[in-house]
Amino acid sequence: MSRQLTQRLIFTLIILAAVSTVTPIVLIVGYIAWKGLPAISWEFLSGLPREGMRAGGIWPAIVGTIYLTLGTGLIAVPLGVAAAIYLAEYAKDNWLTRAIRIAIINLAGIPSVVYGLFGLGLFVLFLRFGTSILAGCLTLSIMTLPVIISTAEEALRAVPQSFRVVSISLGGTKWQTIWRIVLPQALPGILTGVILGLERAAGETAPILFTAAAFFLPRLPDSPFDATMALPYHLFVISTQVPSMPIQIQYGTALVLLVFVLSMMLIATIIRSRARARRQW
Amino acid sequence: MIQAHGGNLSNSSNAKIVVAHLSVQYDDGTESLRDISMEIPANEITVLFGPAGGGKSTLLRALNRLNDLVDGVRLIGKVYLDGENILDPNLDVVSLRRRVGMVFAQPIPLPMSIRQNVIYGLELAGVRHAGKLELALEKALRAAALWDEVHDRLNEPAAALSGGQQQRLCLARVLALEPEVVLLDEPTSGLDPISTAKVEASLEEIKRDYTVVIVPHSIQQAARIADRAAFFLQGQLIEYGIGKDLFVAPTDKRTEDYVTGRFG
Numbered sequence: 001m002s003r004q005l006t007q008r009l010i011f012t013l014i015i016l017a018a019v020s021t022v023t024p025i026v027l028i029v030g031y032i033a034w035k036g037l038p039a040i041s042w043e044f045l046s047g048l049p050r051e052g053m054r055a056g057g058i059w060p061a062i063v064g065t066i067y068l069t070l071g072t073g074l075i076a077v078p079l080g081v082a083a084a085i086y087l088a089e090y091a092k093d094n095w096l097t098r099a100i101r102i103a104i105i106n107l108a109g110i111p112s113v114v115y116g117l118f119g120l121g122l123f124v125l126f127l128r129f130g131t132s133i134l135a136g137c138l139t140l141s142i143m144t145l146p147v148i149i150s151t152a153e154e155a156l157r158a159v160p161q162s163f164r165v166v167s168i169s170l171g172g173t174k175w176q177t178i179w180r181i182v183l184p185q186a187l188p189g190i191l192t193g194v195i196l197g198l199e200r201a202a203g204e205t206a207p208i209l210f211t212a213a214a215f216f217l218p219r220l221p222d223s224p225f226d227a228t229m230a231l232p233y234h235l236f237v238i239s240t241q242v243p244s245m246p247i248q249i250q251y252g253t254a255l256v257l258l259v260f261v262l263s264m265m266l267i268a269t270i271i272r273s274r275a276r277a278r279r280q281w
Numbered sequence: 282m283i284q285a286h287g288g289n290l291s292n293s294s295n296a297k298i299v300v301a302h303l304s305v306q307y308d309d310g311t312e313s314l315r316d317i318s319m320e321i322p323a324n325e326i327t328v329l330f331g332p333a334g335g336g337k338s339t340l341l342r343a344l345n346r347l348n349d350l351v352d353g354v355r356l357i358g359k360v361y362l363d364g365e366n367i368l369d370p371n372l373d374v375v376s377l378r379r380r381v382g383m384v385f386a387q388p389i390p391l392p393m394s395i396r397q398n399v400i401y402g403l404e405l406a407g408v409r410h411a412g413k414l415e416l417a418l419e420k421a422l423r424a425a426a427l428w429d430e431v432h433d434r435l436n437e438p439a440a441a442l443s444g445g446q447q448q449r450l451c452l453a454r455v456l457a458l459e460p461e462v463v464l465l466d467e468p469t470s471g472l473d474p475i476s477t478a479k480v481e482a483s484l485e486e487i488k489r490d491y492t493v494v495i496v497p498h499s500i501q502q503a504a505r506i507a508d509r510a511a512f513f514l515q516g517q518l519i520e521y522g523i524g525k526d527l528f529v530a531p532t533d534k535r536t537e538d539y540v541t542g543r544f545g
Contacts, residue, residue, distance in 0.1 A: 092352075162389045166451075169347055170402035171379035171458065180405075184391055280392040280440035 011246075016249070023276045029117055029262075032254050039252025042056045048218040053238055054245055056218075058253055063220050064133075064228035065260065068212060070138030072144055079141070080148030084190075087149070088156035089178055108146035113206035120210035134224040136212020143207055144197040151193025155186040160281055188275030195268040203261045205232040215241075231257040286337060297323035297462065297492040298344065299361040305339050308353035313339045315516045316358070321445030325508035326493045328524065330500060331539065335513035337496045341464045345381035346374045347450065362462070379406060382455030386467040386498075388447035395431050398439045398450055402458040417457050420442040425453035425482045445476025452483065470498040481506055502538065506527045512536045 047057025054144040079145050083100070091097040119139030130136040183190075201207075213233035221228040235253045238245050298321040305314040314336040321327045329337040335514070339348070346367065348354045359366045367377055379402070391398050399421050400414045408414060418435070422428040429451040431442070439450055448468055455463055465484075469477040484493055484506060497503040503510060507524030520527060520536040531537040538544055 160389075162385075162387070163391060165347070165350060166385070166389050166391060167405075168350060169345065169378055169383045170405060170454065171375050171387075172402075172405045175377055175400075176405050179390060180401075216378075280438055 010235075029258065030213070032251055032258055035247070036251035036253075036255030038253065039248040043155060044249075044252055045256070049216070050218070053216060053234075054241055054249070056232070058229075058234060058249075058256065060217060060220055061229040061231045061253070062256065062260075064204055064213075064230040065232070067133050067221065067228060068136050068208065069198050070139040071133060072201045073194065073198050075137055076144045076148055076197065076279040077140040080145050080194075080197075081152050081190060082158060083145070084147045084152030085178060085183075088153045089174070089182065104146045104149055108150070110143075111206075112143060112204050113209070115139055115207045116210050118142070124211055130225060131210070131212060131227045132225045133212055133221055133228050134231070135213075136208045136228075136230075137224075139207045139211045140201040140204065143204070144201045146215060147197035147200065148193055151196065152190045153187070155189025155193065156182060158189060158220055159185045161280075185279075185281075188271050192268045192272045195264050199261050199264040199268075202264065203232055203257065205236050208233055231260065293476050295319040295322045295526045296364065298494075299359075299364075300340070300343075301359040301361065303340070303343060303356065303358035303360060305336070305343065305348070306355045306357065308355075310413050312344075313516050317518050319511060319518060319521050321492065321494060322509065323492045324488055324490075326488050326495060326524075328503045328507035329494065329496050329511050329513060330503040330507075331513035331519075332544070334515070337513050341383070341466050341496055342512075343368070343493060344462065344464055345378050345383055346372075346402050347378075349374065349385065374430070378399065380460050380488040381462040381464060382458055382460040384448070384451050384455055384463070384465040384468045388444060388451050388452055389446050390442065393439065394436045395439050395442070395450060396435040399453050399457050402454060406458070417459075421457035422450075424456045424487055425449040425484065426486075427453055428481050428521050439506065443476075445472045445479065448472060448476065449480060449483065452480065456487065456491075460491065462494065463487065465493070465495040465539040467496050467498040469502065500542075512539065516541070 011217065044057045045062070046059050048059060050056030087097065087100065091100075113173055119135055119142075123129045123135035123138050124131055127135075129138075140240050162184070164177050167181050168174070172180070205213075212228060213226040213230050215237060217227060217229050231253065235250065236259060238253065239250050300317055300319045300321070303314055303317045304312060304313045313334075317336075317340060329340060331337060342348045343356055343360060344362075344367075346357060355459075356368050358368070360368050362377075362381065366372075367381075382402075391401060393401070396418060399418050400408075403414060403417055408417075417484055419428060419432075422431065427446060431450075432445060439447065444448060448471070452463075452465075452468070469480050472480065483501070484495070487493065488508075495506070497506065504524070507528070509522065510524045510527045511521040512519045512527070512535075514535055520531060520533045522532075527536065528540055
């Protein structure tokens, strides 16, 4: 076979590989949009479920997912960013640091259903939070922390060391240097990580299955100790647990969840590309 | 008065900095300075020169304790600033670094505006008064011979300046703190001849108010600006004296060989 022909063959194969990775995404989004769009209406988005969820809207599930996502952010972001600052700026290479790193890696590898069981044991039963938004947020936080910590640490490390040296040489303390130079420069990267972490939290079913989600609760939760409906769990319920469910409502719910998660991803992408354009280093 | 061996000044009452038997060692057993003693006078430009790896930068960084940022460095001996040992582990390094400023080889503007770069150190020190900051800003930029070029665009990002302007900005940033000593580590190594001349000219200006210690980027620059010159070779101080004497008539053979370009 001539070199030219080999060249062309390889090129074609690589193009095919690239296209085939994009195909499922296009198909999934396209298919769900096609099947789900007819279900979308103001009543569907803002109404309460009726007739055993076979009619009406998914408003409580939307609100529940927003609460769970924001609550998780409230807990996981300060903790995760603080941990990342410790690892990137303060930690020396000793047994404690190594232990923390191993813990983070292992946390990232735990299946989400195990987080759910852990949350059930610790938050719901032992700490008596009950099946509640609080227990769900805490469980989701533990699951999200590794993502936030590792992306935030990476973002902090990407800030040039020379900025730190200059700041210190101008009479800055370590904390002044971190607060005034390093954190602002790392912020877009940290935000990207935070949003990607929360996006996963918003879409997960298993961690909230035993800790926060209500099978059917046609009202809005009114305290962090209330259980709540949530989009991923609601989707699971109406797809498997409710007989003679109109298929439109299933796909409509899936579409809302997908749009919710994809728009978080989009925001993260916009933040990242804007920051990259403005960056001076 | 603390007496140091080796590099004594004729008039030692004028010494701003006294280095006494300073050695710098690393955990891996290497040594970048061996038993350095010298006195650095106020209001003069003291040049530390010699081939790469001679320990010039290490000495510079010892003078404001920037070596602290590197793990595994040990400083043995004493360095006195106005009679106070600045290697004392209990010393407040933050206030030391306000008294002893540093300009690095690469211009490193902080990722903020020109104005913010200059007043950054003052803000860290807790100066909040806007009028005071503006005054210091103009004074520092004038001293660094940059005011005329940037006074109408102080809010632009510092990264937009040319390399030479950036380096003068870094000098201004140090001068804004009104330190007592200004250290410069090859400040013109990345600059064109015109920018270099501007930096050198402002050094001549600022030495009236400050003690200047510089590692020059070439022997020609050393000869141009040195009031005093110290020749370093492989971690040792070979010769230290009045600039114009040392470059014209070095007493040590190794200094002569280096100055006349026989090696280096």
